[in-house]
Amino acid sequence: MRPRLAALLTLALAASPLIASPLTAPAVRAQDDPGTLVIVNTRAALETVGDAALGVNHAIWDAQLGTTQVSDLLKDAGVRAMRYPGGSYSDIYHWRDHTAPGGYVAPNTDFDTFMAGVRRAGGQAIVAANYGTGTPQEAAEWVRYANVEKGYGVKYWEIGNELYGNGHYGANWEADDHPDKSPAQYASLVVEFARAMKAVDPTIHVGAVLTTPGEWPDGITAAGDAGTWNQVVLSTAGPEVDFGIVHWYPGGDTAADAMARTDRITDAIRLVREQSRRYAGKELGIAMTELNTSYGRNTQPGALFAADAYATLMANGVFTIDWWNVHNGIDRVSTIAGHTDFHDFGLLSSANCTADGTVCQPPLNTPFAPYHALAMTSRFAGPGDQLLATASTDPLVKVHAARRTDGGLSVMLINQDPDAAKPVSLRYAGYSPAGEAKVLTHGNGDAAITTGTGSATSATLPPYSITTLVLRPSAPVTGPAAPGRPAASAVTDRTATISWPAGAPGVKYEVHRRVGANTEQWGETTGTSFTAHNLVPSTRYQVNVIARDGAGRVSWSSPPLTFTTATPATSTCAVTFTDVSDWGNGYVGNVEVVNTGTRPVDGWTLTFDWPTTWQRVDSGWNGTWAQTGTTVQVVGGDSNRVIAPGAAVATGFVASYQGPNVPPSVFRLNGTHCTTR
Known part of the structure; x- marks a missing residue:
C-alpha cells in the first residue's frame, strides 16, 4: 500500500477514542490498492448552508x-x-x-x-x-x-x-x-x-x-x-x-x-x-x-x-x-x-x-x-444541510460532504485530472450508509447531468468530472437533537472552557476536536460546559459537540467552534512582529526580540513558520535570513549575537505573498516558544 494511503488508513481505522463510531467499510487489505481513499467524518461538522447560498x-x-x-x-x-x-x-x-x-x-x-x-x-x-x-x-x-x-x-x-x-x-x-x-x-x-x-x-x-x-x-x-x-x-x-x-x-x-x-x-x-x-x-x-x-x-x-x-x-x-x-x-x-x-x-x-x-x-x-x-x-447541498470534514489521498480529487436535513448524506467528488479516471474508495466515520447510492455525474463536454445508481463505498470518477453520491442511512436516524453552536471562554495559553446551549434532558455530551478529517474526543459531560486542559499555546483549535442518549444513540454534530489559545504565559523571550509597510502583495516586516530571562543569550536563532505556502521572505537585515519550505530562520550576526537580560534586538525583512497574508503566530528563540506581544 502506498505510504500516504497507509498513514490515512491508520488514522481512520485505529482502535482509539479518536472517532467515536467505527468506520462502516472494512479495512483495505495490504495487497489491494483502492486508488484514492476518501474519508468523510460526520463528527467534524462545518457550517450550514444558508437559504441564499x-x-x-x-x-x-x-x-x-x-x-x-x-x-x-x-x-x-x-x-x-x-x-x-x-x-x-x-x-x-x-x-x-x-x-x-x-x-x-x-x-x-x-x-x-x-x-x-x-x-x-x-x-x-x-x-x-x-x-x-x-x-x-x-x-x-x-x-x-x-x-x-x-x-x-x-x-x-x-x-x-x-x-x-x-x-x-x-x-x-x-x-x-x-x-x-x-x-x-x-x-x-x-x-x-x-x-x-x-x-x-x-x-x-x-x-x-x-x-x-x-x-x-x-x-x-x-x-x-x-x-x-x-x-x-x-x-x-x-x-x-x-x-x-x-x-x-x-x-x-x-x-x-x-x-x-x-x-x-x-x-x-x-x-x-x-x-x-x-x-x-x-x-x-x-x-x-x-x-x-x-x-x-x-x-x-x-x-x-x-x-x-x-x-x-x-x-x-x-x-x-x-x-x-x-x-x-x-x-x-x-x-x-x-x-x-x-x-x-x-x-x-x-x-x-x-x-x-x-x-x-x-x-x-x-x-x-x-x-x-x-x-x-x-x-x-441545499439550505439547512451541514458540510462535513473530509480528506482525500489524491490532491487532484477534491471532496466535499454534507449531511442532509432528511437524514441522508451526500458526497461531491471533483476529479481535476484532465486525462485519467480515478477509482475512489470511501470510508465514513459516524455514519452507516445503505449499500446503494444515487449517482449524479457531469463530465467534460457533457450538455446535461446524468443520473444513475452505484455503490456508497466506491466509485470511478471520469477525467475532469464532478460526481455526487447521494446516500441513505442503513437504518433510521433516531438520535437526540444536535447541540447548538458552542462558545469558548476563559481561554488561556493552556486551557479553555467550552459551553453550549442545553439540549434534551438525560443526555451526555461528547466534546470532539477536529484533526484534519479525523477527530479526537477530549471528554464527555452531562453538563453544558467542559474545560480543556494541556492545550498548546498559540494554537488554533476547532471543536464540535455531540449529544448521546441513554440508549447510546448519538446526535449529528454541533456547528463548529474555532478558538486560538493565548501566547505562552511565561517564557524567557518575547517577540513583537509588525507589518510596517504593505503594498498588496508584499510588505516590510519588523521583528523585535526581547530577552525576558535572567541570563544573557549568546548566539541566537529565531524561527517561525508561515501559515501558508504562498508567503516567503525575499531578503532581510540585522541577521542572516533563510527559508526552507514554509519555515523561516534568522541567525544573529557578530554585531547583535548577545542579548542581555531585558535587552532587545531588532531585525527585519521584505516578504511577498500571493494569497491571504496570514501572520505567523509561533516564534522560537533557540528552540524556546516565545511570548508574542
Whole structure:
C-alpha cells in the first residue's frame, strides 16, 4: 500500500477514542490498492448552508434579465439568490427612473421585471444601492418601494460596489462623485445609508464593501488614512451593518493554477471574520457577491473551479456566493480541454460572435459548463444541510460532504485530472450508509447531468468530472437533537472552557476536536460546559459537540467552534512582529526580540513558520535570513549575537505573498516558544 494511503488508513481505522463510531467499510487489505481513499467524518461538522447560498448576478444591460427562459433555467440549476443591478452599474443606477448615466440599460430590465424573474425562479433578491452617485434618501426610498409598497421582502442590501476602486488607491473604475474618496468617508456615509434604510424596514440586512484578503488593495494604508480599507470601514460602519461584502477573481494562467486557488478560501474568510471581531466588535455575516475564474470560464476547468469554490465557501459559512454573471458575451476564443472556450463570464450563452464574425457562440441561453457545476452543487447541498470534514489521498480529487436535513448524506467528488479516471474508495466515520447510492455525474463536454445508481463505498470518477453520491442511512436516524453552536471562554495559553446551549434532558455530551478529517474526543459531560486542559499555546483549535442518549444513540454534530489559545504565559523571550509597510502583495516586516530571562543569550536563532505556502521572505537585515519550505530562520550576526537580560534586538525583512497574508503566530528563540506581544 502506498505510504500516504497507509498513514490515512491508520488514522481512520485505529482502535482509539479518536472517532467515536467505527468506520462502516472494512479495512483495505495490504495487497489491494483502492486508488484514492476518501474519508468523510460526520463528527467534524462545518457550517450550514444558508437559504441564499447559491447565487448569481443579473445586470441591467442584459436584455435576457427576468425572461421566462432564463428564470426557468436558474430555477432548474437550484439558484436561490440573484443580485441586481450588476457590478459597477450599481454606483450609477437610479432605480426610480431606471437610468444609468454613462452606461447602457437594456429594455425590460427594471426592478419590477427583475423581481418577477426572481419570484418565478423561486429565489430571493440581493440589491446593491447606489453609493457612488446616489444618496441615503434614494436608497431608503428603494427599500420603501420594494418592501412596503410592493411587498417583495428584499432582505439583503449592499451599499455600493467595489468602492475601493474609486481612485483612492490609484486604480479608478468605480463611479464615486464624493470629493472625499477615502474609506473613512465611505464608512461614515454607510452609517447614514444603513440608518435611513432600516428606518423604513428594520428587518433588512445591510452590507458594507470590504477588500478580500490577499487581493488588491487589501493590506494597503493610503496616505492620510488611519489604517487599511477594512480596518477603517469596519471600525466606523461595522457596528451599524450586518454583513461584509467581498469579491473574488483569483486569477491563474492554467487550469491547474486556477483550480488550485480554492486553497486560499479558508484563510481569507477567517481573516475577514477576525477583522470584523477586532474592528467592528462583532462577527459580521460574509457575502461573496461576485466570483469567477480566469481560465476555462465556459469549459470544464471553470466548472470544476465553481463547484469546489461554492462548496468550500459554504463550508466556511459564507451565506451567499454569486457567480458573475448570467450573461456577459464573447471575449476571446480558444480551445480548452477539447472544447471551445469564449472567455465569457456568463453562465449562459449570449449568442454573439467575434468582431470578424468567424466564430459565434451557441444558441442564446445555451448553458456553459459552470452552469452545470452550479446545478451539481445545488443537488449536493441545499439550505439547512451541514458540510462535513473530509480528506482525500489524491490532491487532484477534491471532496466535499454534507449531511442532509432528511437524514441522508451526500458526497461531491471533483476529479481535476484532465486525462485519467480515478477509482475512489470511501470510508465514513459516524455514519452507516445503505449499500446503494444515487449517482449524479457531469463530465467534460457533457450538455446535461446524468443520473444513475452505484455503490456508497466506491466509485470511478471520469477525467475532469464532478460526481455526487447521494446516500441513505442503513437504518433510521433516531438520535437526540444536535447541540447548538458552542462558545469558548476563559481561554488561556493552556486551557479553555467550552459551553453550549442545553439540549434534551438525560443526555451526555461528547466534546470532539477536529484533526484534519479525523477527530479526537477530549471528554464527555452531562453538563453544558467542559474545560480543556494541556492545550498548546498559540494554537488554533476547532471543536464540535455531540449529544448521546441513554440508549447510546448519538446526535449529528454541533456547528463548529474555532478558538486560538493565548501566547505562552511565561517564557524567557518575547517577540513583537509588525507589518510596517504593505503594498498588496508584499510588505516590510519588523521583528523585535526581547530577552525576558535572567541570563544573557549568546548566539541566537529565531524561527517561525508561515501559515501558508504562498508567503516567503525575499531578503532581510540585522541577521542572516533563510527559508526552507514554509519555515523561516534568522541567525544573529557578530554585531547583535548577545542579548542581555531585558535587552532587545531588532531585525527585519521584505516578504511577498500571493494569497491571504496570514501572520505567523509561533516564534522560537533557540528552540524556546516565545511570548508574542
